[in-house]
Amino acid sequence: LHWEISAYFHYVRPTHYEASAYKLVYTKIQRELQSTGRKLKLDQGTENHSFLFGSAATGALLPQGDIDISYDFGPSFLRQKRGNMYKTMKRLRRSGLITPLYEVVSEARVPVANCVTAPKWGSIPIDITFNQPDGEKSVKIVRGYLNKMPAARPLLMVLKQFLLLRELNKPFHGGLGSYPLLCMIISFLQVNPRNRPLSYLEEPWRTKSLGLLLRDFLWYYGQEFDYANTYIDVVEGKVLPKQSTPSVRLWYDDPKKVTIRCMVNRENDAGRSTHAMPVIKKAFKEAHDALRSTPMERDSLLSVMVVFDEAVSHFFASLFFLLCAVSFFLPSVLRSYGTDIHTFCFSFLPRPFNAVLRLSDWSKVEILGIHMRRGRKKRRGKPWSGR
Template identity: 30%
Template sequence: MLWQKCLCCDINVYYPVCSRLHEEVMDFYNFMSPRPEEAAMRKEVVKRIEMIIKELWPTADVQIFGSFSTGLYLPTSDIDLVVFGKWDRPPLQELEQALRKHNVAEPFSIKVLDKATVPIIKLTDQETEVKVDISFNVETGVKAACFIKDYVKKYPVLPYLIFVLKQFLLQRDLNEVFTGGISSYSLILMVISFLQLHPRIDARNPSENLGVLLIEFFELYGRHFNYLKTGIRIKNGGAYIAKEEMMKLMINGYRPSMLCIEDPLLPGNDVGRGSYGAMHVKQVFDYAYTILSHAVSPLARSYPNKDCESTLGRIIRLTQEVIDYREWIIKKWGGRDFFFHNCSSIITPRSLFSVNNLIRYLFLNR
């Protein structure tokens, strides 16, 4: 594994095994966190699209929400945009035609989803290959981004878990609602609920063992959470609520979904409603719990897995395509000092060792 290879000279610092997993989660976060060059590239994509929108509707207001707004985005994550203006109906086709005219998107990538719960335009930017979703007059996304930022401040461990979990779901094609997975918003709410109701530790403490938290997250949602009868509530400190109780608040007569998560910003809305593959998500969480709990058990230290020295590497992988894509971004949008912009706020000798070895691995061992 990439983040494991960079540490092979100093593997003993990971013991005991849960501490090793903790350090691997931190290293993965530091490596995958958005670099300044990636943010600059994405801002250019937004600027190009915003110029087209302003040309059509000069008074329109374009806002960013979702993971690009919160900073919790992977290198291949979408950009979510919402356009505010005075329309009776979302002008999807009009914007689609303008985007095609200006050759902003790859021609076959533009899709108008006018029958979706929230009608959107999906496209892939031609220059950068960044995917973009554009909606109209939907305020909840912007409010949700502010809500998430507040919880990132409240729970400093939240971003570390989110980056690992996003990558875990991405490589299993379970990171999109329309393919049966769960949305980033659902995932973040699940992690927040887990931290709110964690029985043993102060999850606000950034020094808590991230390896233990990751395993216990997988244990909760892979083994113990009752998807049939229980819903998740975030507001008022968090709680598990019987679905019968949740149903009384549902808008438009909806019944609670299998993965029922009350929207803290719109209590009658079930955030997990579209996730028809929730049981598949449960299964892969169970799988991850099995793999990681075995990897950190005393027995595993007696019978190590020689095929994978990295504990975290047993459940997630980075493709060469993603690594090459990030290097291309660096060459086009900046210099080679990007790693030092993305370390945690506290730079320790251990984390500095990680970063230096990771740089040597990327640029000297190709």
């Protein structure tokens, strides 16, 4: 199971070139938002501010995952936020950046608009939040924990796909979003409920412990964790009784939700929208039982939790062609390759499209070497290394 998680993780995490494609789309949207701010004459004299946050900024973005962009138009934007949000999205649509289908959620605590970029821009899902107060600060904090805990990122990538396939990942539908899920993973590694050796947590690649940690996580939050009476505090590194903290007592509205004291704003409950937690808890328990009951002789253990379909392969291809098409017009890119256009084209070689579409035939993983990242040390005798 450890090797399957490792292969999966190195296959789905964004490569350098895919990250460049995301950055390209973000820059284009950022320019349109700045133009919109000037056109709407919002807060003249103040500098509008935008940034990436969420999984795209922390390196934990799944294929077809949402890119989170925050843009601060200033206080005047919120006075007529619904109308201004629709004007902003219409301008993005007319520019050809996004498809005509978009959703505006102006009543949320932090207003957000959901859209998808046009096919020529990669068909990438985008979430644009307006005047997000804590997003930029949270990126730095999350990166710090991910760097200190090497087991956290691969577990996060597997569990995000697990929830995505079961449609339990959308906070506005009561699901478990990336941020509260990451808090649960960090807390699990801090608490170490089954007292695993410290090397299993700090050196999972050397000790080959990712499979064991995944099963422990599913057991802990599927059967052991007391959702009704305890809350997670990552900053303290503990799971504490809800009655022990006055501010947390105010969040005691639904004993079935997971209560998480936010790492950034200590007065916020990061798990406040997890109304579907009983369903998620049941899914964790069933996944743990399935992993225990699946015979080791099976081709893939991880396939009982996560699978891929052909759409993922098409998405990788769309990013590849987007970057190739646009990069021909970027002098900074062309200068680095000089006149060697063959080297330029070869450097953007896409993922092996005939690789694993379902995690059920892991012999292909070893043959294609898709568990290795392009751009790392090449294997002897191989002109390039895929994943």
